[in-house]
Amino acid sequence: MSAGQVQDGRANRLRERLLGPAVIRGGAAFLAIGLIDAVGTGMYLAGSALFFTRVVGLTASQVGIGLSVAGVLGLAAQPVIGWLADRWTPRKLLLFLNLYRASGFIAYVFADDFLGFLLIAAFLGVGEQAVFPIYQALAEQLAGADGRVAMMARMRVVFNVGFTLGGLLASVAIAVGTREAFSAIVLGNAASFVVAALLLTRLRLHNPAAPGGQKAEKPPLRLVALRDLRYVAVAGINGVLVLHIALLGIGVPLWVSEHTSAPKALVGLLLVVNTVLAVLFQVRASTGTENVAGGIRAMHKAAAALVGACALFALAGADLPVAAVVTALLLGLVLLTAGELYQSAGGWGLSYALAPDRSRAEYLATFNLGTSAQFVLGPTVVTVGVIGSGTAGWGVLGVVFLLAGALVGPLARAAAKRPALRTEDLPAETAAASTA
The missing domain is CATH 1.20.1250.20 (MFS general substrate transporter like domains)
Structure with a gap:
């Protein structure tokens, strides 16, 4: 050679x-x-x-x-x-x-x-x-x-x-x-x-028979995914956990600058830390989330991390030394980022695994409704419901994340068994997980 x-x-x-x-x-x-x-x-x-x-x-x-x-x-x-x-x-x-x-x-x-x-x-x-x-x-x-x-x-x-x-x-x-x-x-x-x-125009697809590929059937416009209530329920739980987006972009900056003794310049550092961690660990966080069981595990980790982040952010608003406040905010930001990474991975895994081949893109777009709703409702929920309520707001949000984590497993397993999702529509490893 x-x-x-x-x-x-x-x-x-x-x-x-x-x-x-x-x-x-x-x-x-x-x-x-x-x-x-x-x-x-x-x-x-x-x-x-x-x-x-x-x-x-x-x-x-x-x-x-x-x-x-x-x-x-x-x-x-x-x-x-x-x-x-x-x-x-x-x-x-x-x-x-x-x-x-x-x-x-x-x-x-x-x-x-x-x-x-x-x-x-x-x-x-x-x-x-x-x-x-x-x-x-x-x-x-x-x-x-x-x-x-x-x-x-x-x-x-x-x-x-x-x-x-x-x-x-x-x-x-x-x-x-x-x-x-x-x-x-x-x-x-x-x-x-x-x-x-x-x-x-130059992108070559080597698997045109895959879901949504050149050989896919042409379904009539019946919006079947919106009427698939079990799938929509999982998308809704995902939408709750996606509130980490509004927390990072709006909640954390407002909380740091207006409700803690930390220097305002810390906001920029926290956003940089989030970006660096996301770049370094997103792929690793996605390992093992291809099937229903793996997606559920990732969502559980996301919920736990977000609950911990809420607790630390609430603690940062207490009357503590500046060093303790900064430490709580940094640790809270790390957990918030972990929640982001695991939620993204779990959401991708569940949205794929629970979507029938015959209307793949329609189901994926419907799953994304939870994320899109966050962009419409999230800023108000975070500013009025969380930041406006102080420490109690963080406590309530933590309970919401806890409930979302508890519900995602039963809802996803129920969706995996629904008649709309036949075993022959699933990848082999997903079918095995959903029937285990």
């Missing part, structure tokens, strides 16, 4: 260790698409508030109303968009959604009043929230039943890295502070979607 062949073999083993075996079957291109998407989105998230207020001339309340309308429309449209993915294939629909989103963000640059902003936000809202479950359906086609959760874990890592890079790029434009610089943030986001769409 030549030195070149040895080096190539080592390079392939390193790529498989970092990205998984599915990288050889197109996973690298899939992750590159996700990275480009995330960089654009990270730019937009970091600079959108200033763009809307300084360039478009909106008030903070008007921005909030428009984005709330977009969130509600996105919530309502997800099952239909999932059904379209089953008919057109996830790759074709994701390509369309990227171009759809690009056109909407380009239109933002021409908005000059609240009505124009509201119409564009509503237009974008219809397609924005459904993108992630379509990515999830495509990941299964690339990685198969054995590697789908691992592929989604790697995509989550890529998203975290992309959001960070996008935020750094946006900070440059924000520092410049001109209308053109803020417009460049929004147009950069649109450009990322166009590039992602172009790469999707």
